[in-house]
Amino acid sequence: MNRDYELIRSRRRTVSVEITKDLSILVRAPKWMPLYEIDRFVEKNRKWIDNHLTKAANKKAQREKIDPISKEELARLKLEAKYVIPGRVGHYADILGVSYGRITVRSQKTLWGSCSAKGNLSFNCLLMAVPEHIRDYVIVHELCHRLHMDHSPAFWDCVSKIIPDYKACRRWLRNEGALYIEALDKGQE
Structure with missing residues (x-):
């Protein structure tokens, strides 16, 4: 499977998805969780991810239009x-x-x-x-x-x-x- 997200494993108990400012997908998951379960979680939440990627892209475009305050x-x-x-x-x-x-x-x-x-x-x-x-x-x-x-x-x-x-x-x-x-x-x- 082609993974379009960055995976960070830790001692946490749950899986979470975050859209970063640079429009990458960051998934945090427990060390013990099998990769196929993480992939399934990401696919199950694909609609949410795509929706938030669109919002983040719009915000990024707005930020780029802003003139700096000198x-x-x-x-x-x-x-x-x-x-x-x-x-x-x-x-x-x-x-x-x-x-x-x-x-x-x-x-x-x-x-x-x-x-x-x-x-x-x-x-x-x-x-x-x-x-x-x-x-x-x-x-x-x-x-x-x-x-x-x-x-x-x-x-x-x-x-x-x-x-x-x-x-x-x-x-x-x-x-x-x-x-x-x-x-x-x-x-x-």
Whole structure:
């Protein structure tokens, strides 16, 4: 059989399939599992694999279209964020009736925002490059942590009172937002 996947064996108990960024198929399987069973697993999951390969190829094509964010552009975004974000934080903090500590702006590769137990807020400067309603969602999300330091139903209820379409904002960040992070990575290479 012609295997179109890379196989990694380990002491794990289950088999898994992963589509990598470079569009290769990675199969992880237990050391003890016979190769014919692994092949059967891959064939059984072929539809899922093909579907995810197509999605990954589309994402890769989108990533390749992205212009990198230069160091100069990053500095401009940070400066702009230091002026814009505190005003939006103050606006929504008043609506929610919450207080907060310091506001920090950084260039981050994984987080859009965070809230510490002491109420200090940190925001990604890339928020200045995304649509305003997405930026506001991230700000409200972090401020709601001043009332609920978790992602409980009460927390999401708090968010939805200010941003009723918060689920669409979350989806946007997961899909489109990843492209902004990719642009940041490209610019720092």
